[in-house]
Amino acid sequence: MAIGTKELGVTELDTFEDQRLVEELRKAKEELFNLRFQSATGQLESHGRIRAVKRDIARLYTVIRERELGIRATPAPVEAPAKKASKAKAKKADEADAPKEEAE
Numbered sequence: 001m002a003i004g005t006k007e008l009g010v011t012e013l014d015t016f017e018d019q020r021l022v023e024e025l026r027k028a029k030e031e032l033f034n035l036r037f038q039s040a041t042g043q044l045e046s047h048g049r050i051r052a053v054k055r056d057i058a059r060l061y062t063v064i065r066e067r068e069l070g071i072r073a074t075p076a077p078v079e080a081p082a083k084k085a086s087k088a089k090a091k092k093a094d095e096a097d098a099p100k101e102e103a104e
Contacts (some may be wrong), residue, residue: 008024008059010063014063014072014073015075017074018064018074020063020064021064024060024061025057025061028053028057028060029057030069031053032050032053032057035050035053036050060072
């Protein structure tokens with residue numbers, strides 16, 4: 001997903017987990033740094049991009065803070081259905097870890 005686009009709207013941010021929000025924030029800050037560097041060296045073509053990335057950063061901070069305060073709901077974690085084979089492997093591993101009685 002590109003930073004500074006309409007895809008990074010509040011409705012889409014509501015579906016992201018906290019870890020993904022932090023990752024998107026890191027990407028946005030990195031992009032802002034690169035844009036500022038390009039601007040300082042005279043290589044920046046689109047100055048409006050800086051404004052869009054700043055707004056995305058503010059939007060991300062807002063959603064994160066609202067979740068901390070309990071204003072905005074955190075999405076429910078989606079659990080993948082467990083496979084039968086993995087359950088059998090886990091059972092075998094548990095049996096192998098169980099202490100065995102020594103025969104005297």
